[in-house]
Amino acid sequence: MSTSSALPDLSALISRRAQTMTASAIREILKITQQPDVISFAGGLPAPELFPLDAVRQAAETALNKYGPAALQYSTTEGHPPLREWIAERHGIPAQNVQIVTGSQQGLDLLGKILINEGDTVLVEAPTYLGALQSFQPYLPQYAQVPTDEGGIDVDALERLLQTTKAKLLYAIPNFQNPTGRTLSLERRRRLVELTAQHGVLLIEDDPYGELRFTGEALPSLYALGLELAGDVDRNHVVYCSSFSKTLVPGLRDAWIEAASPIVAKLIQAKQGADLHTPTLNQMMMTELLPLLPAQIETVGAAYRERGAHMLRQMDEQFPAGVAYTRPEGGMFLWVTLPQGVDTVALLPRAVENKVAYVPGQPFFALGGGQNTMRLSYSSATPEQITQGMRALGQTFREALA
Amino acid sequence: MSTSSALPDLSALISRRAQTMTASAIREILKITQQPDVISFAGGLPAPELFPLDAVRQAAETALNKYGPAALQYSTTEGHPPLREWIAERHGIPAQNVQIVTGSQQGLDLLGKILINEGDTVLVEAPTYLGALQSFQPYLPQYAQVPTDEGGIDVDALERLLQTTKAKLLYAIPNFQNPTGRTLSLERRRRLVELTAQHGVLLIEDDPYGELRFTGEALPSLYALGLELAGDVDRNHVVYCSSFSKTLVPGLRDAWIEAASPIVAKLIQAKQGADLHTPTLNQMMMTELLPLLPAQIETVGAAYRERGAHMLRQMDEQFPAGVAYTRPEGGMFLWVTLPQGVDTVALLPRAVENKVAYVPGQPFFALGGGQNTMRLSYSSATPEQITQGMRALGQTFREALA
Incomplete structure (x- = not known):
């Protein structure tokens, strides 16, 4: 040689x-x-x-008994139907608007892939979740920082920013934000949803922690407010990401995205190329664990x-x-x-x-x-x-x- | 509103x-x-x-008993150390040159992400694995088709192609190719490894089926020939992808890449943004299943x-x-x-x-x-x-x- x-x-x-x-x-x-x-x-x-270690052990046993070899076979890109249906019911949307992903991190990567062109402006909170920046970065966006205060995103400052900046999307964590722990008030949520809609900006709501509230009243998700505004699940400009990682276990990597059909259709295609599907057994196990969730x-x-x-x-x-x-x-x-x-x-x-x-x-x-x-x-x-x-x-x- | x-x-x-x-x-x-x-x-x-349904059931039980909650926690991006070590030993390389991925499909996506600039030329066999085209497509390459015959890649035609085409990488499936079932001869393997090295082309070897040989002698991998040529695992221009999907089970989505350190370093960063890590329990289960593999x-x-x-x-x-x-x-x-x-x-x-x-x-x-x-x-x-x-x-x- x-x-x-x-x-x-x-x-x-x-x-x-x-x-x-x-x-x-x-x-x-x-x-x-x-x-x-x-x-x-x-x-x-x-x-x-x-x-819930014992329950997870039992869930593996149950899923393997219930589905047999199908629990270990290739499966659909969209995700395990009973899991999608359970998720869809929480927001009262059709299961076809739910895409299962391999951890929320994959959700952010796929959203970056299907939305961001090089040089597009992505609005993020200052500060924001570092992992989201890592997911979006390969698609070479420009970032613009949305000012925040003790109440999270400063919607007045956002309004001024949107008047001078043509943005593609805004990424927000409205509940107990990572890294600040701050929560966005109902009034600000409404303004955020309206302002982004008016300016043609897709709003990505990342909500891994929302169920872990210790005090105060639960607030409607940006997704629910977007749905109210659009009146149609397939015109909602808010995309919702959440996960079982913080409520059940992170190591199975089961998470999901809820979005309008034009977004989901592209997510499916992107996910086919990214990992074909989220592990079959893991989705079935998570489905068995759902009764334990409350x-x-x-x-x-x-x-x-x-x-x-x-x-x-x-x-x-x-x-x-x-x-x-x-x-x-x-x-x-x-x-x-x-x-x-x-x-x-x-x-x-x-x-x-x-x-x-x-x-x-x-x-x-x-x-x-x-x-x-x-x-x-x-x-x-x-x-x-x-x-x-x-x-x-x-x-x-x-x-x-x- | x-x-x-x-x-x-x-x-x-x-x-x-x-x-x-x-x-x-x-x-x-x-x-x-x-x-x-x-x-x-x-x-x-x-x-x-x-x-091996019963063995998988037992592997879940064993992994959960052995590792406890750590089997369900976040884990390292590189992958479960004992699994990486086992894989590394097969080719006699250090474990740090092995990256665990969520199915080979993710391996192809990450390789596309870290290698392909828009417009770069990617050489593929004609025909080739459709899923590879789907993984690479989001990075907007140009494709050039490498002619094939009954013996797989026509290396003489490849040599002529490389004289006129500046390519970034070549993607090949040398064993029982999908879709043709063809296998590349030892002589062609050597020429393929040499030609790509000489022309500065990274060679991706996808080998999901190699263990499933029914007749004839096993041939050295392109990776092993590349290692022989380079004399140094960190200068090998061949990147090896394989998987447990075709030998054990596909639904757990455990696969891997073996590559030189400059490639692995970027794969780790890309995977952090893509899904943080491959599901923890699944890697531990696969490790428990390894004795069953032969x-x-x-x-x-x-x-x-x-x-x-x-x-x-x-x-x-x-x-x-x-x-x-x-x-x-x-x-x-x-x-x-x-x-x-x-x-x-x-x-x-x-x-x-x-x-x-x-x-x-x-x-x-x-x-x-x-x-x-x-x-x-x-x-x-x-x-x-x-x-x-x-x-x-x-x-x-x-x-x-x-």
Whole structure:
């Protein structure tokens, strides 16, 4: 054979879009936090001790008995019909408007693929879910940041932005947002749905945490408000994404999209090329687990309520003046804002020395900002870890502010 | 709220790449073949009666007992370490050069995403696996068809093509190709690996069927020849894709890519945005099933050998003169060529009237051609179905040629 000097330069073959991909900033940051003894609030994992392990074991057994080899065969791209039907009934829509996806992350990737042309403007909250930016990035959008305040998206600022910016889509997490824990009020939801409709902007609602509310009244989804506005499921400009990852278990990767037929038709075609279908057995298992869902939502919600409340009490006690934080009504995260001038990336090694870790807020901003912010997750921490961790974090803050 | 006249035109929001997506031609064709009483050789499903159902049930139980909640938690993008290690050992490469994917289809999508710029030339066999065209299409390549003959890729024709065409990658299925069932000889394999290296073309080897050989000697993979040429796993210009779908079960969606580190690094980033990771439990279950793999390969291979041989005997007896077909050494498919002028798309309704169905060959050609060809699958047919089906197909051919 010829000599290896003739070999292609593999790095030179990488596509332009893939050259813009970078290792997740969080992924890199998490490495420094993974030292023994460090109490980490950096991850965003659901509490594993609350997973319904026995019920999952039973669901596998039941699905294999009920469906036999069909549980292990190739299956339809759209998804397991009983699962689609159950999802559709919640919003009172036809099952054909539901597409099963392999985790919400795949939903975001497929939506990016079927919607975003290079250079299209995608509106995102500032800050927003980092994973959504990673899903959209390969399709080479431009981002515009929608200003937010304590109530989430600032709809007046959005209105001004839409007057000067031609956008293709807006991506929003209205319930217990990742990373801030903020929830959008009913009035703002209505304005958001109306404004995007008027400006021809598709509205993607990502709602993984909505069922995990600990306080206050459940609010209508953007999807439901869009349906009310359109009067027709196939003209609704809101696309709804949700998942069983935060209520039941994440590792089976069962999630879904609800959308108008012109969107679903393209999602099916895109998903055929992306992974043919979501694993058959996993969808059947999830269907068997559905009767357990209300009790599981209750259990997980109660645990997170208690953990979040305990964290907030400790923060109230331990954090120095000048440090602000959100008080989430549900979900897994809260958001801390330090005085201007404190850089939470630079502060992290000192926190780790003090045996505590967080995620700096900056990677959650599509266009930068948030140097003085951080995200904390309380979902999988014990009371002792929270008490000790908030004491260490308060100490770190006092050192930084001294 | 405002009136629905302000609603966005959803179809107008679809991306340019998604506008080029079409429903799979096969998917549409299969609809007309799904009538009762029709014996269909159109699908390409592994034989479900050979799935190791009890072992899968036991593997779920074992994985859940062994790993507990971790079997249901989020997990690493790269994949379950013991599974990666097992795969890596087969080719004697480090585990870090193995990326687990959610079915080979996802592997092709991710490779398209990290390699193909709009307008890049992708070389494919004529005919090739339709699903690969669907995976690559969203990245808007140009295709060039590599001529093939009874021995698969015509390497002399490829050499001439490479002298005039600047290509980014070549996609090949060297073993029991889908759709033709053809296998590339050792000499052609060497030429293919050398020619692509010399011309700076990345070579994607898709090998889902390689283990299912019924006759003849196993040949070295293109990947192994590329490794020999490069002398370094991280300079190998051949990327290897395979799957457990055809040997164990397809519905768990466990497959993998072996590649040089510059490729794997980008695959990890692309997969993070595409679905975070392949379902955790499924990878652990597949790892538990690995000891069963040799016996399962034996069982499935023996069944397909018998079914394929029976189909060929029936074809020899029933088909009129002028109809040619391949004699695969393994896999699930064979390929029928009718005399020029016969259009197998136009012929299908008559075949269905005669209670038999096939897939016309034309959709397997990236740039058209093959109007007089068809693919038949013997993997999941009974002897009676094969006997009756080949009689009906022979009858259909005689009618067409009359």
